[in-house]
Amino acid sequence: MHTYLLPLAEKFTANANVEFGEQMKRYMKNHFEFFGIKQAPRRVLFKAFLAEQGVPTWENTIEIAQELYIQPEREYHYCAIELLMKHKKSWTSDSLDFFVWMITNNSWWDTVDYISADLIGVFFQKFPDHTHEITWDWIQSPNLWLKRTAIIFQRKYKRETDEKLLFRNVEACANEKEFFIAKGIGWALRAHAKTFPDQVIAFVETVPLQALSKREAIKNITI
Numbered sequence: 001m002h003t004y005l006l007p008l009a010e011k012f013t014a015n016a017n018v019e020f021g022e023q024m025k026r027y028m029k030n031h032f033e034f035f036g037i038k039q040a041p042r043r044v045l046f047k048a049f050l051a052e053q054g055v056p057t058w059e060n061t062i063e064i065a066q067e068l069y070i071q072p073e074r075e076y077h078y079c080a081i082e083l084l085m086k087h088k089k090s091w092t093s094d095s096l097d098f099f100v101w102m103i104t105n106n107s108w109w110d111t112v113d114y115i116s117a118d119l120i121g122v123f124f125q126k127f128p129d130h131t132h133e134i135t136w137d138w139i140q141s142p143n144l145w146l147k148r149t150a151i152i153f154q155r156k157y158k159r160e161t162d163e164k165l166l167f168r169n170v171e172a173c174a175n176e177k178e179f180f181i182a183k184g185i186g187w188a189l190r191a192h193a194k195t196f197p198d199q200v201i202a203f204v205e206t207v208p209l210q211a212l213s214k215r216e217a218i219k220n221i222t223i
């Protein structure tokens with residue numbers, strides 16, 4: 001482990017909860033190990049660590065974030081995402097390559113959903129020029145997590161949502177039976193429906209979606 005991260009490892013080890021760790025592991029289908037530190041206390045510990053050790057420079061952040069992300073414990077992965085978020089102003093167009101690496105490694109819905117909104121979503125607002133082309137490549141990828149990201153990354157955009165892009169990506173995956181794709185479609189449409197319910201209703205009435213996708217899309221719409 002990178003020497004910078006050793007004090008964080010000490011904090012997490014000292015605050016580990018075996019019972020919670022086993023519960024978290026089961027909830028994540030045994031894909032990852034956990035210290036058993038819930039989100040709020042984990043963030044307190046990470047904030048204290050950064051206050052003590054200092055936030056690394058952007059030049060060192062990718063290396064440190066990658067080191068966090070290859071650790072077996074899931075809490076480290078969340079910290080990697082949050083560390084990258086602290087350097088939004090320093091991101092370049094090349095930063096996307098690392099974000100994609102994170103999506104496609106140690107992949108599961110929790111980190112992918114976090115990355116999609118708070119890294120990818122912010123990135124495309126900063127560098128919008130090739131959003132359509134890049135997300136279309138993801139839609140055509142065999143990697144389901146890239147597809148899910150292409151569908152849900154705009155869910156915090158509200159009135160800034162590119163509706164044409166959203167509907168294009170959703171429609172391209174409308175027939176897929178993979179749970180995380182169908183659920184992602186419903187989630188993305190439901191988020192858009194908070195601002196534009198009529199457009200979402202018209203879309204789901206026109207495009208044949210999986211039942212799960214349609215149910216999730218309109219569940220909060222009063223018709």
